[in-house]
Amino acid sequence: MELFFDLVFVFALAGLSQGLLERLNWSDAFQTLVLLLALWSVWINTAGLTDRFDPQQPLIQLLVLATMFGTLMMAAAVPEAFHEQGLFFAGAYVATQTGRGAVAVLLLRGHEARAPFVRALFWSGVSAVPWIAGAVAHDTARGVLWALAVAVEYVAIALGLPTPRLGRAFMRAAEYAISGEHLAERCRQLFIIALGEVILRNATTTAAIWSGSNLLRLKVSPVTSPQPCCGGSTSTVPGACWRRRSQPPPTQSAPLPARCTATW
Numbered sequence: 001m002e003l004f005f006d007l008v009f010v011f012a013l014a015g016l017s018q019g020l021l022e023r024l025n026w027s028d029a030f031q032t033l034v035l036l037l038a039l040w041s042v043w044i045n046t047a048g049l050t051d052r053f054d055p056q057q058p059l060i061q062l063l064v065l066a067t068m069f070g071t072l073m074m075a076a077a078v079p080e081a082f083h084e085q086g087l088f089f090a091g092a093y094v095a096t097q098t099g100r101g102a103v104a105v106l107l108l109r110g111h112e113a114r115a116p117f118v119r120a121l122f123w124s125g126v127s128a129v130p131w132i133a134g135a136v137a138h139d140t141a142r143g144v145l146w147a148l149a150v151a152v153e154y155v156a157i158a159l160g161l162p163t164p165r166l167g168r169a170f171m172r173a174a175e176y177a178i179s180g181e182h183l184a185e186r187c188r189q190l191f192i193i194a195l196g197e198v199i200l201r202n203a204t205t206t207a208a209i210w211s212g213s214n215l216l217r218l219k220v221s222p223v224t225s226p227q228p229c230c231g232g233s234t235s236t237v238p239g240a241c242w243r244r245r246s247q248p249p250p251t252q253s254a255p256l257p258a259r260c261t262a263t264w
Contacts, residue, residue, distance in 0.1 A: 001061045002050055003189065005068040009043050010193045012075035014201070019079050031082050031143060037150045038093055042071055045097070045120060047186050049104065052113060059107060063100055070096030086142060090135035097124040119161040119169060127152045 016039070020032045046067050053060050070092050077089035101121030108114035127149045134145030160168035 015078040087135040
């Protein structure tokens, strides 16, 4: 299930890079950075979920599947996130982040592993306000509000996710202990999929260029086919018929006298 989630995430990254390539300027670079940080937050939180629990458990697989669906919706809205699909992207992002945290909190009621998800859920709710407000706004206001939402999430992580009644927690605490081997495997898998996507895209582009060249060759080749020329003859050399027609007709010489047939 984690493999399919990484495939969807790479699809979202491909949409981001393609959009930046088509509109390469400072404004779009800023917008791409905001969306990239949002997508990365989804991936890292999902990786932390499968790192703390057995990814083979049905409930964990269900959470990963739901997150994958939400990421797919965000990936579909990425090209127009700062235009017509802003509310769709922000709604999918907030629903994915808060929904995953809420389900984890409910499933871990009374368990000591519940605290990290309570913290994540709290700050997802805080950042949801500028996300939705930015989706309703337009142009520059949307960019500022979404940048604020991303900043809230990452600054909260840097400060240890301070949460009412739970205080601060840092990565060195027991509740945030991670498996380095599993996380390294996830990063390796993500890199391999991204590299495969680049190879596939380059191969597809090259094939399109070659097919376009062959099509152009087919369109040009009939010019060199035999063309009817003067007197019903044909010529395979372009312009030969024109040269023949442009040449002035030969001057007719005076008729020769008839052959004398008289006998002497």
